Amino acid sequence: MADEGKNTQEQEEGGKKKKKSKLFLIIILVVVLLIGGGAAYFFLVKGKADKNAEETVKEKKQAKVDAGIGPLYSLDTFIVNLADPGGTRYLKVTMQLELDNEKLQEEMDKRKPQIRDVILTVLSSKTYAEVSTAQGKLALKQELIRRINLILTSGTIRSIYFTEFVAQ
Known part of the structure; x- marks a missing residue:
């Protein structure tokens, strides 16, 4: 058991x-x-x-x-002193602006003095170190596009193409 x-x-x-x-x-x-x-x-x-x-x-x-590429608007050459200490450096730039429509060319002609003023103000505020690199040039383009588009009413700037860019 x-x-x-x-x-x-x-x-x-x-x-x-x-x-x-x-x-x-x-x-x-x-x-x-x-x-x-x-x-x-x-x-x-x-x-x-x-x-x-x-x-x-x-x-x-x-x-x-x-x-495609929109209409291009050519601007005269800009020569400005850079914001470096001593004021011995300058920037020479020629550019074309890509517009988003044909009607904007008429407004660009009317606002050319305003556009040139904006561009001159932005360019002369930069230092050589800011514009001498590829990233600096790209940032400059973006700032210019943003500032110019603020004054335009009948369209916008799509892109900026530097056709001449000399910093010395």
């Missing part, structure tokens, strides 16, 4: 061990499935987002190509 009690007890312990190992196996399986599903979802959603972003960039580039 004592042997039968031992066997029953061993069977109960063995059954508990089997239940625990099955439960552990199920938990591991669920965790692996969750991780796999999460990774698959992430890559699928990210892939769609990347494709949408690529399509948007392509559409913007195509719109720029379709729009």
